[in-house]
Amino acid sequence: MSDKADSGKSYHLKCTGAALETANAHSDPTANITLFGSCFCPFVQRAWVAFEYLGIDYYVNEVDPYKKPAELLQVSPKGLVPGLKLNNYHPPRSVNESTVIIEFLEDIAATTTTKKGFLPPVTDPYARALIRLQADHVNRSLVPAFYRFLQSQDEEKQISSGKEFLESIEGLVKLFERAEQGSDSKFGLWREDGELSLADVMAGPWIFRATNALEYYKGFKYPPGPKFQAYVNRLVSHPAFAKTCSTRELYIDSYERYAYNRPNTSQVANAINSGRGLP
Ligand SMILES: N[C@@H](CCC(=O)N[C@@H](CS)C(=O)NCC(=O)O)C(=O)O
Structure with missing residues (x-):
């Protein structure tokens, strides 16, 4: 690969x-x-x-x-x-x-401050729950799937973990769509006019790293179609997000140790290799 x-x-x-x-x-x-x-x-x-x-x-x-x-x-x-x-x-x-x-x-x-947080107001518990479901999916599925894919070595594992990562992205999209259809809340950059949500903040760093480290080392590409790409663009160009991004090379260099699964790379990498939950 x-x-x-x-x-x-x-x-x-x-x-x-x-x-x-x-x-x-x-x-x-x-x-x-x-x-x-x-x-x-x-x-x-x-x-x-x-x-x-x-x-x-x-x-x-x-x-x-x-x-x-x-x-x-x-x-x-x-x-x-x-x-x-x-x-x-x-x-x-x-x-x-x-x-x-x-x-x-x-x-x-x-x-x-006068700033709103990352969730709809407490007066809309259902809309808040829908966004929390997305954030929960990010932590339990997307984040571990990202590392399993990045650390995968032999071709068979790369194919299966790449598929798993993609399925996790698709699962997140289903939850975005569920929130879009199930509430009037304007939270979540999945909507064109949406505001940064808890799930965006939770997922954003890995969605972004999939465009540099995963792309570079594992040839990863997001699913074709304009909608997810538009979401990624809204996310990485959001001022609060863009301000915290380093240049592509920093991520390529920093993730090489994960991409070749060097021994004792980190507590996260060790947890993935031994099948334990992330630290
Ligand atoms: N559950 C922690 C995870 C934080 C984490 O794993 N940070 C990594 C850097 S990306 C770290 O500090 N690693 C040090 C180590 O592996 O010893 C959180 O959400 O803050």
């Missing part, structure tokens, strides 16, 4: 492109919240998009999550990025786990 060979590239430690500009604009360590992040990490990108979209100030501290500096371990017990340090508390408080961070930031925004 691929005629490339492992060239031994390592992951990047510093953002590039638009993400670098954004990181430079958030380089004041006296901000109330420090985001511990790594430029290639999709879980970090979720949190980063949330900060940008909700307009909450932060300081971005780029760390190497595989070296696990003490300051990262203080905010994230397994040494995983993203992690938040809340600098205004003594002793300082911390929050980790990308999904929890998104909800935490939404809660902050609800009382400190």
Whole structure:
């Protein structure tokens, strides 16, 4: 499927492109919240998009999550990025786990900004549930399927895991359509005039990485047809998302270790190889 060979590239430690500009604009360590992040990490990108979209100030501290500096371990017990340090508390408080961070930031925004969050109002519980179903599918199906495909080595596995990833995308589309037909809510970039939703933030980093790392290493192409492509375009060009993207090369380099399934690449890669749930 691929005629490339492992060239031994390592992951990047510093953002590039638009993400670098954004990181430079958030380089004041006296901000109330420090985001511990790594430029290639999709879980970090979720949190980063949330900060940008909700307009909450932060300081971005780029760390190497595989070296696990003490300051990262203080905010994230397994040494995983993203992690938040809340600098205004003594002793300082911390929050980790990308999904929890998104909800935490939404809660902050609800009382400190005029920004809406990523879900329809509480007065429309059904519309909220439909978007949560999409986000749940992303975490339980799309994200693991992405890594299984990227880490697959022999041809048979590449074919079966590529199919699995595509089926997961199709499953997400079905849930988008269900929400489109089942509610009047304008949440979700699947609609042409939609607003960024929780599911978009949760899925976006992997949908984007499928256009660089998966495309480059496994020859992945999104299903033909304008509708999904239009969704991908709306997502990657959304200002809050685009601001957190590095250049293509950074992802190609940083994912080489996954694409050749190098031993001990990461906790995520090890979990996929041993059939365990993701960390
Ligand atoms: N469940 C975590 C996963 C975060 C995660 O796996 N981050 C990776 C970087 S993409 C990491 O920190 N890896 C360090 C390691 O594998 O030790 C979340 O959603 O925040």
